[in-house]
Amino acid sequence: MAIDFGQIRRSEHLPARIASHIAREIGEGRIKPGDKLPTEHILAKAFGVSRSVVREAIAQLRNEGLVETRQGVGAFVRDMHARPTIRIEQEELVxxxxxxxxxxxxxxxxxxxxxxxxxxxxxxxxxxxxxxxxxxxxxxxxxxxxxxxxxxxxxxxxxxxxxxxxxxxxxxxxxxxxxxxxxxxxxxxxxxxxxxxxxxxxxxxxxxxxxxxxxxxxxxxxxxxxxxxxxxxxxxxx
Missing domain, CATH: 1.20.120.530 (GntR ligand-binding domain-like)
Structure with missing residues (x-):
């Protein structure tokens, strides 16, 4: 079975696309260290997806060290100098x-x-x-x-x-x-x-x-x- 790796880009699922969008906002300074991300409800409404999709996107950002989650409070952007930098853009994996x-x-x-x-x-x-x-x-x-x-x-x-x-x-x-x-x-x-x-x-x-x-x-x-x-x-x- 031969895989066309271009399919990976085309089939990128919703949580990853949302995580990439938020990561871009953080990287370009529109969302700053210490800022609290909007609630799951607000993000779900803004992106037109379910809250479970938003939850997966936040989990990805947390795994990448871009945000930290605080129980019952929300997700916050981590300080650039305090967070580990682990990020591979999807385009590289094509x-x-x-x-x-x-x-x-x-x-x-x-x-x-x-x-x-x-x-x-x-x-x-x-x-x-x-x-x-x-x-x-x-x-x-x-x-x-x-x-x-x-x-x-x-x-x-x-x-x-x-x-x-x-x-x-x-x-x-x-x-x-x-x-x-x-x-x-x-x-x-x-x-x-x-x-x-x-x-x-x-x-x-x-x-x-x-x-x-x-x-x-x-x-x-x-x-x-x-x-x-x-x-x-x-x-x-x-």
Missing amino acids: DRESFRSLFQLRMPLEIEAAGLAAVHHDVEDMQQLDAALDQMTGAEKWTEQGILADLAFHRALAAATHNEYFPLFIGFIAERISHAINAARAAAVLEEIVEVTIAEHVVIRDAVALRDPLKARDAMRQHLLGAASRLDLTLETF
Whole structure:
């Protein structure tokens, strides 16, 4: 299966487009450090999308270190000197080799995260993993909601490491990789690719639940290699 990487740009989903727009406003100084972003309700109305889409966009900005969220208060732009700078514009990933390099980086991070999650997860972590998996396998699995649930699963797994840096880096990479999920879906039999992807996530979840770090690492490794092959990417493995 050959992927036209131009599809990634065309299939970029709504949260990413909104996040890019807000990031541009921040980068060009129209939204300044310390400023509070408008509420989810206001942003949803302004962009003509649901609040869940806005929530995903804010999560992406948080993963990129552009904003910080305060429980019950809202999202605030972080000071340029205080925040980590991790940003890759989507246009760069239209280049096949750049995209493969990003996917290669995903391998060690997510494999290690799966092992650590198996060791360190708690009851709440498993609830988050199961909630994401329920969404992935539900009635909306064929839609964009299925992609968002896939992202939520990987974020929950990163959080289950109980290492604050894994969610930051994995969340950032997952957002970029997610644009390729749309491209892969467009280039394959949708039913087949969705069911295979779900099965791979179930194996990861079960290994984590068993607190078996070796099985969890292997399950994640197989999932990532499978995902890469569905994008016609060849990764280096040792």
